[in-house]
């Protein structure tokens with residue numbers, strides 16, 4: 101056994117012996133994903149989810165394995181709250197599809213995050229989508245997420261227009277930390293106090309605290325899996341000194357339960373969390389999915405159903421691919437921790 105911070109990494113055979121791989125269709129394409137593949141593992145503390153996107157290599161994906169092992173072998177810290185506020189998530193759909201996407205969220209909606217800057221789309225597509233959300237939910241908080249899709253002039257121009265819809269913040273308008281700081285400064289010069297949030301600059305960075313140290317953003321988006329699990333994400337939240345928003349990595353209810361546990365460990369949640377993405381999946385591994393009602397998500401553990409694990413089971417070839425992926429990431433984790 102090898103020690104990785106406080107996590108004791110279990111033997112590889114123990115991890116692989118419980119492996120189930122699922123492939124769940126998306127109701128609507130999200131970040132290019134139409135089927136969400138995910139590896140689920142069971143340990144003494146419960147189930148963990150290992151679902152880095154398919155293109156991620158071990159340097160990045162091994163942190164996701166550490167997060168899954170933490171959930172399955174260590175469990176979650178004591179919660180400070182039993183439900184957490186959530187945002188609905190609207191992918192880069194046409195404005196005419198917004199109502200249908202929002203109808204998948206049960207009860208009232210307090211906050212909505214809208215994807216913008218999608219490749220092949222224009223600023224008027226973004227404005228039409230955000231305008232539709234504002235029209236349908238006049239009192240909701242709205243935030244936008246560009247996933248690094250703009251350069252500096254495009255970001256300043258787009259956010260100037262989109263600010264007309266009264267936004268809570270703009271997530272990752274450009275790719276770099278310097279760029280985030282520049283967008284923020286240029287907007288301020290124009291008298292626009294829109295908050296800038298960093299997502300990729302935290303979860304894909306070698307040093308997730310650099311963006312806070314550089315004072316390049318007002319808000320951090322924090323995801324448990326890419327940051328190596330709940331405890332490691334909590335340390336980043338504490339050290340950053342910035343308001344943080346806990347968000348999903350498009351997992352099944354099992355991964356979302358880890359995100360919810362992270363959110364439940366925080367003393368303050370100044371914005372709705374981005375953990376409402378089970379509503380974008382056309383299926384789940386439990387009948388009792390972790391979805392919000394009236395914008396609040398319950399904090400609880402999730403036990404998958406054997407029937408659903410079988411129904412959404414990936415092909416033998418994909419299971420083999422995921423076994424090998426776990427082996428590679430395990431080796432990376434053991435060597436580097």
Ligand SMILES: O=C(O)CCC(=O)C1=CC=C[C@@H](O)[C@@H]1C(=O)O
Pocket residue numbers: 131187188189213245247299347348349350373374375376377
């Ligand atoms: O934050 C949300 O409302 C939902 C989660 C979400 O947007 C994401 C989940 C998974 C992958 C990411 O590209 C994406 C994000 O950029 O935040």
Ligand SMILES: [Mg+2]
Pocket residue numbers: 245247271272299300321
């Ligand atoms: Mg984001």
